[in-house]
Amino acid sequence: YLEAVKYARNQLRRDKGLPLSVRLFNGTHKRLMTGTRGQNKQPGKVRRSQNWIGGTRPGNARFVPPPPHRITDLLGDLENYLNSEGILPPLIRAGLAHAQFETIHPYLDGNGRLGRLLIALCIEEWGLLTEPLLYLSLFFKRHRDEYYTRLSAIRTGGDWEGWLAYFLEGVAVVSEESVGMIRSLFDVLTRDRSHYLESGNVTVVGARLFENLPRNPLVTVKSVVKICRTSSPTAAKAIDSLCTVGILEETSGRSRDRVYAYREYLDLLRQGTEL
Structure with missing residues (x-):
């Protein structure tokens, strides 16, 4: 996608x-x-x-x-x-x-x-x-029956007004929810940034990696090497420092090519997507 x-x-x-x-x-x-x-x-x-x-x-x-x-x-x-x-x-x-x-x-x-x-x-x-x-995918899923009913009403009776009323309601609802989500994500980033910088585990590359986590909430040592333009040992140390303070979490369960997630950030992004 x-x-x-x-x-x-x-x-x-x-x-x-x-x-x-x-x-x-x-x-x-x-x-x-x-x-x-x-x-x-x-x-x-x-x-x-x-x-x-x-x-x-x-x-x-x-x-x-x-x-x-x-x-x-x-x-x-x-x-x-x-x-x-x-x-x-x-x-x-x-x-x-x-x-x-x-x-x-x-x-x-x-x-x-x-x-x-x-x-x-x-x-x-x-x-x-x-x-x-x-x-609008989530809104359409929440109101799936009405979604199909409104589209069908266009095809059988030319009810464009009914469809547009439903569509614009979705735009309004999703817009408000998106603003709330952005605020929540901002609050998490602000809190975690302060927590990391005030910890005794901070590294220069770790701080740089943290600022890139919103765009890359799933990382590996290899990807951090590329993102932060650093060496593999330094990338691994940066990841470890963020894991130690609870920002990153290992999710693959593998001993090699391990994957680390910014779990709380991803959980916020996934809210409601289980519908």
């Missing part, structure tokens, strides 16, 4: 990179599906066969997306919409784009994952945020 996000953001940022487009979708989808459920279902390629959602066949499915011969034109329309000068506010456009992408359902698997990522990419690309901090 992180590789897919990195790829998409790099493409959108580069002067000669891809815009929000089918080619960007394909490249992101290929990376998103690598090593995950559905990796054998033509990752990075628009489907050439009929798919459906729910049921055992199109005849008893909850929803049957458009047939494969229409996908190219429908994705072309969506691409044009994403790159046009819209008169609607960006949040509304992001909600409309997500619903349209999920309705087209252009891949054999992974449409939900890519469709949710599309929201974050639109919000960043259209200037509402400078980082992909707003992910």
Whole structure:
């Protein structure tokens, strides 16, 4: 997932990179599906066969997306919409784009994952945020039945207003939760920084490593060598110093190539993701 996000953001940022487009979708989808459920279902390629959602066949499915011969034109329309000068506010456009992408359902698997990522990419690309901090996945999971009901109401009755009301409620809820999460993470970092610097175990490389833990909450001696540009013995000593004060914790249980986690920081990030 992180590789897919990195790829998409790099493409959108580069002067000669891809815009929000089918080619960007394909490249992101290929990376998103690598090593995950559905990796054998033509990752990075628009489907050439009929798919459906729910049921055992199109005849008893909850929803049957458009047939494969229409996908190219429908994705072309969506691409044009994403790159046009819209008169609607960006949040509304992001909600409309997500619903349209999920309705087209252009891949054999992974449409939900890519469709949710599309929201974050639109919000960043259209200037509402400078980082992909707003992910609605958890809100959609918490209210899964309403999510499908609202999308279905668009397809059967054209109820775009109902979908957008639900979508914007999700944006508001997740925004408030994200602010609270950021504050909690900041408090943990501030407390642990003081605790480490005031301990008798602090090292120069350990202090440097601590400042990099928010971006690298899982580390190995090898990764610390690269992050801190130091030697393996010095990296190991830095990790040991952070373990001694309870900031890092060994999680692999191995005697070699051990993995160390900033457990409390990761636990905060994982809150609610078990849904």
